Every structure is written in C-alpha cells, then in structure tokens.
Amino acid sequence: MTFETAEGLADQVLKFLSDKLETNYRVAVIVVGPPGSGKSTISEKLCHEINSRYNKYLKESGSRPHLQENLNERIDLCEGIPKFEEKSLHDVQNGFFNHVQDQDFQPKKFVDKNDGSEVVVGIGGLPNSIRVENVAPLEPSNHDYKIAKIVPMDGFHLSRRHLDHFDDPVEAHRRRGSPPTFDSNNCLQLCKLLAKTCTIKPTLPVNKTTADTGTLFDKISDTFSESVPSIYVPGFDHALKDPSTGQHCVDAFTRIIVLEGLYLLLDEDNWRDIYPTFKDTHAVIVWKLDLGVDVLEQRVAKRHLQSGLAATLEAGVERFRMNDLINALRIKEHCLAADDIVSISNK
Ligand SMILES: Nc1ncnc2c1ncn2[C@@H]1O[C@H](COP(=O)(O)OP(=O)(O)OP(=O)(O)O)[C@@H](O)[C@H]1O
Numbered sequence: 253m254t255f256e257t258a259e260g261l262a263d264q265v266l267k268f269l270s271d272k273l274e275t276n277y278r279v280a281v282i283v284v285g286p287p288g289s290g291k292s293t294i295s296e297k298l299c300h301e302i303n304s305r306y307n308k309y310l311k312e313s314g315s316r317p318h319l320q321e322n323l324n325e326r327i328d329l330c331e332g333i334p335k336f337e338e339k340s341l342h343d344v345q346n347g348f349f350n351h352v353q354d355q356d357f358q359p360k361k362f363v364d365k366n367d368g369s370e371v372v373v374g375i376g377g378l379p380n381s382i383r384v385e386n387v388a389p390l391e392p393s394n395h396d397y398k399i400a401k402i403v404p405m406d407g408f409h410l411s412r413r414h415l416d417h418f419d420d421p422v423e424a425h426r427r428r429g430s431p432p433t434f435d436s437n438n439c440l441q442l443c444k445l446l447a448k449t450c451t452i453k454p455t456l457p458v459n460k461t462t463a464d465t466g467t468l469f470d471k472i473s474d475t476f477s478e479s480v481p482s483i484y485v486p487g488f489d490h491a492l493k494d495p496s497t498g499q500h501c502v503d504a505f506t507r508i509i510v511l512e513g514l515y516l517l518l519d520e521d522n523w524r525d526i527y528p529t530f531k532d533t534h535a536v537i538v539w540k541l542d543l544g545v546d547v548l549e550q551r552v553a554k555r556h557l558q559s560g561l562a563a564t565l566e567a568g569v570e571r572f573r574m575n576d577l578i579n580a581l582r583i584k585e586h587c588l589a590a591d592d593i594v595s596i597s598n599k
Contacts, residue, residue: 256596258297261539265302265400265508268537270468276535277452277480282527283512285541286580287429287572288552290598291512294541295402299510302400309469310397317397317473319388319504320457325479327452329384329445330370333361348377349417352410353432355521359441372445374438379411379495380486382442388478389503399472401506403446405513407486408439411494430579431515436522439513443526445483446502446509450533452480472507480504490559514579517593519586527588538593545577547599552576 256264269279281298283291310316336344341362343350351357352375359374369385371378392398410433418424424433454475466474480503487499502509515523517540530536553568562568 258294258301261294261298261596262301262305265298265537266305266468269472269508272535273454273468273471273475275453276450276533277454277475277477278446278450278507278509279535279537280446280450280530280533281508281510282516282530282536282538283510283541284514284516284538284583286543286548286583287514287576288548288555289541289543291514291541292402292404294539294596294598295404295510295512299398299400299402299508302508303396303398306397306399306469306472307395309467310395310473313470315470315473316395317476317505318457319476319478320455321388322455322477322479326386327449327479327481329448329481329483330361330372333359333372333441336360336362336373344373344377347413348373349414351375352414352417353419355432355436357437359438372438372441374435374441376408376410376414376435376438376495379414379497380408380435380438381497382438382445382486383484383498384445385482385484387482389482389505392505397505399505400508400510401500401502402510402512403442403485403500403502404487405434405439405511405516406488407495407497407499408435408442409433409488409495410435413494427575427578429514429575431518431520431523431582434515436515440522440525440529442483442485443511443529446511447529447533449480449483449502450509450530450535452477476504478504514583517588517590518583519588524588527590531590538590539596540593541596541598543598545580548580549573549577 357375361370361372369383372382415424482503484498485500486495486497489496549572552572556562556568
C-alpha cells in the first residue's frame, strides 16, 4: 500500500489520460473502500488538484478551450436501452414501486417531451433516474472549467418511499445503505453509459494534426467536442434524506470521471458487472482504500454525530457497529478479484 498525496494522485491520473488521449475521450478512476475510509475526501482532493492545474494553465497561457462544433455527429448513448411503453409511463410518474426489489430489472428509457432529453429509469423510479441530453455544454461560470468530476454512487440510494414498498420495509429502512437498498440496476446502467463515453475517439480540429506538439492540456483544449452528450446523474440530498436527480453533470468538458462508492467492486448482483464494464474500455484505474476498523469507527461515528444522525459519539459508534461495519465486512469478504487494483492509503 502506498500513501499518496493529492498531487501524486493527480500526476498519476494525468499521465494515464495522456497515454490514452489518442483513443479515449475520457478516463475513469474508480475509488472503493469501506465507510469512512476517505473515498469522498480523496476524490474531492484529486478533482480539485486536477481542475486547479488546468485552470492555471488556461490563465497562464491565455488560451480558451476549443469546443468543436460537430453536433450533427450525434452520439446515441442510449441506443440499446429499451423504451417504456406509453402505458407504463403513468406508473413511472406515480412512483414505479413494483420493481423495487427486482435485481434483474433492465432499466428503460423515455423521451422527456419538454426538452427532448432521454430519461433512463431503473428500480428506484424517477428519483434515481439519469438524464442524457444532446446539447452543447454551457460555458462554466467564471470560466472555471472542471475537466475532472466526481460521480458518487450515493445518488442511487433508493428513496424512503421506495423502501416502504419492500417486503420487509422496517428492515429495509433499518439497513438503508446495504446493497439491496440501492438502485444498483440504474447505477450499472450509468456505468455502461459512462464507459461508452470513455471509448469515444477524440478528434483534432481540421487545422491540426497529431504531429503537432503540445502539452497534455493543449491537446485536451483542442479536442473538446460538443457531440459528446451531457449526462445528468442523481445525487444524495442530505437535507431531504433522499436521492435527487441532476445533482452531477458529466459533460463534454469532463475528461476524467472519478467514481466513488462502497459497492463498486462488490462481487454480487449488478455490482459485479461495473468493473468489467469499465475494464473493457482500457481506460480505467482502480484504487482501493482500506483502514483498520478502529479508525473507521471513530471517523464514521464522529460524522454521524456532526450530521445529526446520532445524538452522542457513543450513539454514533453504535450506529457504525449496527450498520456501516456490516457493509464494510461485506465488501471485504465479497470483493471482485482483479490484478490491477491499486491499494492506496488515507491515514
Ligand atoms: N486522512 C484523514 N484523517 C482524518 N479524518 C479523515 C481523513 N480522511 C477523511 N477523514 C474524515 O473521515 C470521515 C469519512 O471520510 P469520507 O467521507 O471521505 O469517507 P468515505 O469513504 O467517502 O465514507 P462513506 O462511504 O461513509 O461516505 C469524514 O468526516 C472525513 O472528514
């Protein structure tokens, strides 16, 4: 296991992106680990470091990203996803509770008549839905470009209303955060969509050739393409205590996606297909975090106290032992075997 600074991790990811730039529009970094191991912390630091470097480059070079106008070369990301029949759309609008425990359910799509975007729905219904839009991305405010973005698994927590429709709703609520309480179907579907975008081949503007020299950031700036659709991903709204759509947007400016979540390497149900989906793109790095149970317990208990989920630190520890620890042990015992998973430390 190696201890890494955000700078060191950013160097690794940018080197990887540089190696893949001829073939992959986007690369993915999968960050897994038990609750409290620091997945969010590391992912945020990594993205911050990469985005700061890119924006510093833009400022110092006085250049602007060039977005190629090739929207007529539309990429149909949702091709192959079955459509909802017209009569089922009513069910979708009314909650879509019937499939909530159906791990084999294949997500379906419909077209939003308001804006023509495609909405992909799994067992969690609309709260966990994904939206795909074929429009050019907006220039970011203050020209603060985010070439690296976090895509957390959190937005695939089933809503509390969906947990109410489990065979044993009391247990479902008590064990919220365990694998069956996620819309793993749509989480996997999102991974398939994202993986497809990783395999888009970047194209240079007509006046440039691959022989042109330039830094990695020069090349990234030259190869943004508005034909790459925007993907809107649900997030978890801590105030609502439920998932909420459109919290994250992976758009044409995003060249690095950092997927972070507890179950991304879990060798069960839909989860087990996530890693192979990305592996096929040849554009993925996998980092695994681990820490001793005592440290995890202290960090998570403290967070439960700070977020109001526990009234005292002791209650936070109790909550960790009754829930988070069980999930931590599950991912340890049922982790996919792969030889390219790199263990990193967040002490
Ligand atoms: N190196 C560190 N030293 C001390 N505290 C840390 C460190 N890294 C993270 N933490 C703290 O530990 C807690 C858990 O971190 P974080 O949310 O990043 O973990 P996580 O793996 O994303 O957890 P979860 O899966 O439960 O969301 C947070 O309160 C965070 O501030």
